[in-house]
Amino acid sequence: MSETPVLDIKGLTGGYSLNRPVLHDVELQVGTGEMIGLIGLNGAGKSTTMKHILGLMAPQKGDIRVKGKKREEDSEAYHSALAFVPESPMLYDEMTVKEHLEFTARAYSVSKDDYEDRSQKLMALFRMEDKMDSLSIHLSKGMKQKVMIMCAFVARPSLYIIDEPFLGLDPLGIRSLLDFMMELKAGGSSILLSSHILSTIENYCDRFIVMHQGSIIAQGTLGQIAEQAGIPEAPLEELFYNLVQGRV
Template sequence: MNTLEVKAISAGYDKHIILHEVSFKVEPGEIVGLIGPNGAGKTTIIKSILGIIPLTHGEITIGAVNIKLSPQQVKGEMAYIPENPLLYDELTLLEHLEFTAMSHGMDKKIFENRKNYLLKLFHLEDKLHHFPNSFSKGMRQKVMIMCAFLYDPSIYIVDEPFVGLDPKATRSFTTFLLQKKEAGAGILMCTHVLDAAEKICDRFIFFNQGKVVTTGTLRDLRKESNLEDGSLNDIYDKLVEEE
């Protein structure tokens, strides 16, 4: 598994710079929470990592590979779970899974085993031949999660994963995310659900106005904020909202 490293990047839209010299790492086997208010630039960070927005400064690497210089080489190293599910209306659930497996050259036996496990985990066995137009927002989100969890990338980019998921699906998602972490994947998770992030993230990046405010473990952030027993919400309010 490889490290995702964001090295002093600046980026934006139409000459309007949103990110200012942003640097951080996501190491193998850890979940890093990207935490910040709306409009802070978190979406721009994600789009920069995915290669959607060009950088005006700095670089992003996965392992030793620069994603700008070798985009095809890192394609299979990342999986992205967006906040708003992006599905093909003309493909069934099964066809979405098959298309994902084919795109990443998965072994057929491994695909079948993992497909069956994920269908059971997310309770979608009876929806295998249904089309997305019959799915609720939560079901569509489950399909996106299943497609991302089918194969074994080094890095997961997860944007607001708890939106639309019921409590049972949230537990299933969290369980499998932790399994991926234990298998060595690095996970960057952007979320406003700070109580959930506090439970599963190893480190946090507090982000505001296009800049990293601070980064560290919960213990580090408690020390920095002088909140010895503070929750992540309390620490965030002190270090970011009162900035």
């Protein structure tokens, strides 16, 4: 990449124990306006990588930079440059959908006009207009997931970290999410997306990173992954299977 990556991870080794690291010398970059698919089996290290990016875990070795800044250098600038959509919705039971959006907008210093415009668009996109005054405790899992997504998207950080966002969403919700991520990407936002639904993300991501047992075993465009797997023009799901079989 010619310009400074939005996310730059170099030599990342880390985990829950000094003696048994989960991640082994992980190196990856996400450029401006890129959507990168982070794929791997359960336990491959995807969520642990995301926890390190979010600052929930400290690297044992290596460093992580968001827009050229390490978290320990400027924590406020680092965290304001990214937003996270977790696999499992995490909401305040006694806050309404609207209050969650307003809270997030204030945290990211979103102007009132931008908030009104973005929240209206997101409400319509995810068909949540009639749920804005509902307490989150009364929402279904799919609706809670939509609220988490809406909160992330009401802000406009440089980098989105999105972990298994399709779980609990109906087909229309999945399509709405994918279309909106493409719109964000076109506007210059960068996305690191973890998903097991390879057939869904295959045609949306610019590049893919394949993790296995805490290491990156392949990365690049779909064509480059095919070369590394030795199967030209195969779908992503088949490429992934061939890369990890025999390594389990």
